[in-house]
Amino acid sequence: MLKTAHIVAGLALALTGGAANAQLAAHKDLTLPIAVAMAETAIQTCTAQGYKVSAHVLGRDAEVIVAMRGDGTGPHTLENSMRKAYTARMQRRPSGDFAKAAKENPTIGALHLANMIPAQGALPIKVGEDVIGAIGVSGAPGGEKDEACAKAGIDKVADQLK
Amino acid sequence: MFKLGYRAVGLSLVSALACLAAGSANAQVLAHKDISLAMATTMAMTAIESCKGQGYNVSVHVIGREGQVILGLRNDLAGPATYENSMKKAYTARTFRTPSGKFAENVKGNPTAGALFLANIVPAQGALPITIADDVIGAIGVSGAPGGDKDEACAKAGIDKVSADLK
Numbered sequence: 001m002l003k004t005a006h007i008v009a010g011l012a013l014a015l016t017g018g019a020a021n022a023q024l025a026a027h028k029d030l031t032l033p034i035a036v037a038m039a040e041t042a043i044q045t046c047t048a049q050g051y052k053v054s055a056h057v058l059g060r061d062a063e064v065i066v067a068m069r070g071d072g073t074g075p076h077t078l079e080n081s082m083r084k085a086y087t088a089r090m091q092r093r094p095s096g097d098f099a100k101a102a103k104e105n106p107t108i109g110a111l112h113l114a115n116m117i118p119a120q121g122a123l124p125i126k127v128g129e130d131v132i133g134a135i136g137v138s139g140a141p142g143g144e145k146d147e148a149c150a151k152a153g154i155d156k157v158a159d160q161l162k
Numbered sequence: 163m164f165k166l167g168y169r170a171v172g173l174s175l176v177s178a179l180a181c182l183a184a185g186s187a188n189a190q191v192l193a194h195k196d197i198s199l200a201m202a203t204t205m206a207m208t209a210i211e212s213c214k215g216q217g218y219n220v221s222v223h224v225i226g227r228e229g230q231v232i233l234g235l236r237n238d239l240a241g242p243a244t245y246e247n248s249m250k251k252a253y254t255a256r257t258f259r260t261p262s263g264k265f266a267e268n269v270k271g272n273p274t275a276g277a278l279f280l281a282n283i284v285p286a287q288g289a290l291p292i293t294i295a296d297d298v299i300g301a302i303g304v305s306g307a308p309g310g311d312k313d314e315a316c317a318k319a320g321i322d323k324v325s326a327d328l329k
Contacts, residue, residue, distance in 0.1 A: 032210070032237050036203075043199070059236075064245060067234035069226075071198050078231060 030057065030125065030133050034157050035065040038125075042137050042153035043070050046145070053139030053149060056082040057125075060132050062089050062115075070139060077138040084122035084146075085136030086115040092131045096120030096143055121146030123154060127161050197224065197292065197300045201324050202232040205292075209304050209320035210237050213312070220306030220316060223249040224292075227299050229256055229282075237306070244306040251289035251313075252303030253282040259298045263287025263310055288313030292321060294328050 035057040046053040047070065054077035057066040069078045087095040091110070095117070102108050102118035110116050120143025122136035135153050137146040154161075202224035213220040214237065221236045221244035236245045254262040258277070266285035269275045277283055287310025289303035302320050304313040321328075 029238075032235060036207070036235070040203070063236065063242070064234060065236050067231060068199055068203070069230065069232045075230070 027060070027130065028127050028132060030059050030065055032065060034160055035059075035133075037157055038135050038153035039066045039068050040153075041156040042135060042149040043068060045152040046070075046137065046140050046149040049140075049145070049149075051140035051145060051149070052077075053137050053146065054078045054081045055138075055150075055153070056085045056136045057153075058082070058085045058089050058133050058136075060089075062086050062134075065133070073139045080117070080119070080138035081121070081136040083115050083117040083136070084119055084138060085134040087117055087119075087134075088122035088124045088136065089131065089134035090116065092124050094120065094124070094147065095122040095136065096147060099143070119143055121150060123147065123150045125154060125161065132161075194227070194297065195294055195299060197226055197232055199232060201327060202300075204324055205302055205320035206233050206235050208323040209302060209316040210235060212319035213237075213304065213307055213316040216307070216312070218307035218312060218316070220304050220313065221245040221248045222305075222317075222320070223252045223303045224320075225249070225252045225256055225300050225303075227256075229253050232300070240306045247284065247286065247305035248288070248303040250282050250284035250303070251286055251305060252301040254284055254286075254301075255289035255291045255303065256298060256301035257283070259291055261287070261291070261314065262289040262303065263314055266310070286310055288317060290314065290317045290321060292328065 039055040039057050042055045043053055052070050052073045054069045054073050059065050084095045087098050091098045099118040099120055102111055121138055122134055124131045125133040125135060135150045137150045140146045206222040206224050209222045219237045219239040221240045224233045226232050251262040254265055258265050266287055269278055269285050288305055289301055291298045292300040292302060302317045304317045307313045
């Protein structure tokens with residue numbers, strides 16, 4: 001009988017917990033127009049400096065929202081821009097920061113995950129502290145130049161990232 | 163001695179000329195036209211908006227002459243499979259130089275057709291080759307509408323948008 005009471009109490013607790021768990025996660029995500037504006041701005045910024053680049057914009061779950069291969073770019077740049085963006089999204093920090101971390105610890109586990117790449121040129125896209133995606137650029141002569149174009153893309157839509 | 167010398171010079175002149183003639187024929191590079199990113203973007207955005215106007219959230223790929231992805235777009239709320247599917251449809255249309263729906267029809271009677279086992283080939287309607295006269299320079303693929311015919315109509319809208327520049 002006592003046991004039954006315990007079970008009832010336990011069930012009641014579980015139900016209360018259930019109500020709290022049942023709240024859906026509310027979050028903001030990139031739209032296609034925002035992602036296109038970012039990628040186009042990044043490519044145009046690099047083109048204006050004489051650099052032919054490709055760009056990727058990924059969403060919250062690292063899904064590709066936009067992939068753009070710039071005219072005359074090297075064959076690897078499309079994949080590379082995706083992997084840089086993937087790295088920035090996963091690490092929630094610039095892919096260049098992950099590259100530095102990998103230099104200090106070349107056996108860092110994350111290097112062995114699919115799509116990760118220790119190369120500068122991608123930045124996380126944030127709403128406040130929430131990482132909602134990433135933008136990656138590849139093709140400029142130097143990761144810092146790729147990153148500057150990625151930043152131009154984010155800056156372009158900064159007022160919508162809130 | 164002189165004669166020999168002349169002959170040698172004559173021979174080498176002849177062979178040099180022959181080489182030059184052959185060389186210049188072989189050395190001609192292939193001249194062709196390709197899709198620019200700007201044109202691909204116009205096509206893809208038109209296809210997305212055309213489908214969106216009918217209430218369909220789709221993904222779109224535009225691929226180039228070598229099957230390389232020039233552009234991939236995932237519209238808001240498009241299903242997870244649509245991005246990959248639009249690429250595969252486009253690849254299928256490019257490599258077989260025919261609408262992917264035509265390829266789907268063709269393999270209906272031969273479900274073990276070898277081509278079905280190649281990477282990135284999909285027997286599904288929704289992609290069209292992009293051509294300049296008879297030259298296939300790429301393809302556009304759409305996925306996400308309820309029916310391949312509807313996907314294909316949006317792909318066609320994309321091509322129609324730039325048809326004046328496809329020459």
